[in-house]
Amino acid sequence: MKWPAWPLGFRPQDTIARRFALTIMAAVTSTALLSGLVVSFAGAWLQPPANDAGLAQAAISITHAIDVAPPALRPALAAATTTPIYRVEWHPVDGPLAAMLRQRTGLNDLQEPLAWLADLNPRSLMFAATVDSPAAAYLHHDFLSDPRPRFLAIRLKDESWLIYAHTHRSRDAIIRALRAGIVLAFLLLSAAAVSLVAARQLSRPIERIADAARHFGTNPQAPPIAESGPRELRGVIRAFNAMQGQIQKFVGYRTAMLAAISHDLRTPLTRMRLRGEFVEDAEQQARLFRDVDEMQAMVDGALAFFRDDANEEAVTAFDLGGLLTTIADEYADQGVAVAYEGPSHAVYRGRPFALKRAVTNLIENAVKHATPPAVTLEQISGEQMPGPVAIVVRDDGPGIPEDALEQVFSPFFRLDRSRNRVTGGVGLGLTAALAIVRGHGGDITLSNRPGGGLEARVTLPAP
Numbered sequence: 001m002k003w004p005a006w007p008l009g010f011r012p013q014d015t016i017a018r019r020f021a022l023t024i025m026a027a028v029t030s031t032a033l034l035s036g037l038v039v040s041f042a043g044a045w046l047q048p049p050a051n052d053a054g055l056a057q058a059a060i061s062i063t064h065a066i067d068v069a070p071p072a073l074r075p076a077l078a079a080a081t082t083t084p085i086y087r088v089e090w091h092p093v094d095g096p097l098a099a100m101l102r103q104r105t106g107l108n109d110l111q112e113p114l115a116w117l118a119d120l121n122p123r124s125l126m127f128a129a130t131v132d133s134p135a136a137a138y139l140h141h142d143f144l145s146d147p148r149p150r151f152l153a154i155r156l157k158d159e160s161w162l163i164y165a166h167t168h169r170s171r172d173a174i175i176r177a178l179r180a181g182i183v184l185a186f187l188l189l190s191a192a193a194v195s196l197v198a199a200r201q202l203s204r205p206i207e208r209i210a211d212a213a214r215h216f217g218t219n220p221q222a223p224p225i226a227e228s229g230p231r232e233l234r235g236v237i238r239a240f241n242a243m244q245g246q247i248q249k250f251v252g253y254r255t256a257m258l259a260a261i262s263h264d265l266r267t268p269l270t271r272m273r274l275r276g277e278f279v280e281d282a283e284q285q286a287r288l289f290r291d292v293d294e295m296q297a298m299v300d301g302a303l304a305f306f307r308d309d310a311n312e313e314a315v316t317a318f319d320l321g322g323l324l325t326t327i328a329d330e331y332a333d334q335g336v337a338v339a340y341e342g343p344s345h346a347v348y349r350g351r352p353f354a355l356k357r358a359v360t361n362l363i364e365n366a367v368k369h370a371t372p373p374a375v376t377l378e379q380i381s382g383e384q385m386p387g388p389v390a391i392v393v394r395d396d397g398p399g400i401p402e403d404a405l406e407q408v409f410s411p412f413f414r415l416d417r418s419r420n421r422v423t424g425g426v427g428l429g430l431t432a433a434l435a436i437v438r439g440h441g442g443d444i445t446l447s448n449r450p451g452g453g454l455e456a457r458v459t460l461p462a463p
Contacts, residue, residue, distance in 0.1 A: 015230050015231045015232060018230075019198065019201070019202055019230055022198075023194065023195060023198035023199075026194045026198070027190070027191040027194040027195060028191075030190045030191075030193070030194050031186075031187050031190045031191055056117060058081075058086070059117065059120070059152065059154065059164055060117065060120060062078075062081045062088060062162070063120055063154050063156070063162055065077065065081075066078060066081075066090065066156070066162060067156045067157055071092065071158070071160070074090040074160070075090050077090075078090040078162065085166065086164055086165065086166050087164070087165050088162060088163070088164055089139070089162070089163045089165075090160065090161070090162055090163075091138070091160060091161045091162075091163060092160050093158060093159040093160045095138070095160075096138055097135060097138040097139070097161065097163075098159070098160060098161050100134065100135055100138075101125070101153050101155070101161050102159070105134075107127040107129065107133070107135055110125065110126075110127045117154075120154055123154060123155040124152065124153060124154040124155065125152075125153050126150060126151065126152055126153070127150070127151055127153065129151060139151070139163070139165075150165075150166070151163055151164065151165050152164040152165075202229070202230070204229070205228055205229030205230075205233045205234075205237070206229075206233065208225055208226075208228075208237075209225065209233070209236060209237060209240060212225045212240065213240070214441070216244055222244070224241040224244060224245070225237050225240065225241060227241075265295070265299045266296070266299060269292055269295055269296050269299065272288070272292050273289065273292050276288045276289055276292065298412060313351040313352075313353055313354050314351070315349060315350060315351055316349070316350075316351075316352065317347055317348070317349045318347075318348060318349075318350070318352040319345055319346065319347060319348075320346045320347070320348040320355075320377065320389070321342055321343045321344050321345050321346035321377055322344065322345060323352055323355065323356055323359075324340055324342065324359065324375055324377055324391065325340055325344060326356075327340075327356060327359055327360060327363065327375070328340040328375060331363065331367070331372070336367055336372050337372050338363060338367075338372050338373060338374070338375060339372075339373075339374040339375065340374075340375045340376075340377075341374065341375070341376045341377070342375075342376055342377030342378070343377065346377060346389075348389060348460070350440050350460070351436075351439075351440070354436045354439070354440075355436065355437075355440070357432065357433075357436060358432070358433035358434075358436040358437055358458070359375070359391060359393070359433075359458070361429040361430065361432060361433040362393045362430075362433055362444075362456045362458070363375065363393060364429060365429055365430065365456075366393060366395040366397065366454070366456075369397060370395040370396065370397020370398065370453065370454060371395050371396045371397050371453075372395070373393045373394055373395040374393075374394050374395075375391065375392070375393055376390075376391070376392040376394070377389070377390070377391055377392075378390040378391075378392060388459055388460065388461055388462055389459070389460040389461075389462075390457060390458065390459050390460075391457075391458040391460070392455060392456070392457050392458070393455070393456040393457075393458075394449065394453060394454070394455045394456075395453045395454055396452060396453040397452075397453055397454060398452070399448040399449070399452065399453060399454045400446060400448065400454055402448070405446045405447070405448075406446075408430050408446065409430050409431055409434045409444070410431065411428055411431045412428065430444075437458055437459075437460070440460055440461070441460070441461045442458060442459045442460040442461060443458075443459055444456060444457070444458050444459075445457050445459075
């Protein structure tokens, strides 16, 4: 986003604090606009009731109109001005209720009205009348429907009285509560909508950083993250990209250095073999050649290990069930029966050739030192893999001493019974397998089976 030119070189920074401030402003503005639209389009139902908004003006107008009318017309005029919200009654000067009002007797909770009646305030009063009060006998029964009815009495110029009563107060209270609830719901919805959009915009760069960190854990050659978001998050992304680049350079330099050392060791080994030809003692010559061959095998294994580490395979979707079935079929072609149990097709995302090499190393280790193993693919749901995956390799051999279950993953480590170069290898098979599996974000654990044998469990994260 390109900012417009600002005076005096001022340019606002896209910061987290600024986004929070803009979010609050947007939430308040949208709430006010939405509330106004709701009130405008919802009709009169959401407007304030007449007894709250217009009763004072109505009482003033009705009182002035009836005050100038002849006494004979006043009962009809009062009845005509009655609405569902309030009721009006006229009581003549010689009536019993007029006498009670003049003498301030027979009334409950008598008090002076508020100043909103303007010029009528000096000749008005407010009172309450329960069903057992003397004034209740002269009031309309609708007046007494509310548990605590209150009345407004206004004295006309001829000493007669107009009585105003608010009817259906409980219904109006429910309407008020519903109106307040609807307005509050719209306020909360509008504020929540703006907040969710703003929070999503703010959290998206953080999610990209988290995804990139997980991806870098399984793929050291992952590309850097594009810088976006507020200034603070762009700084975090910049630092993460710099750290990722430094780690990649360090790993590349280490791999190249170790590969060069392993390659350079071939020259002195070749010279040692040539000089061994001049050794006259046949027994010493055979021992020397055996040591040279073992060192040569270790160098070749190290070169292959570092070469695989340097040449990173691309991550792709593949059929893990079909891959394990292929491995079992390849051993069957060699006359080794490797049983496979699991789905024939299971889609996974990773480096197929690397995983094939890791599983092959585990199977090869069992074939050389124990019995042909059984391979099981676990934690599969249908044709997809929503959760972690487990590849289990089990054999029925003698197992491994408990104190060596972790050491066998160390480079060039071999148990005493597998010291022979032909059958025992150079001690990099399990190391390479562990490196491949951990490169996918998983792990390998070895455990001795209760009934005898070894179990190698490869756990891979959800794709």
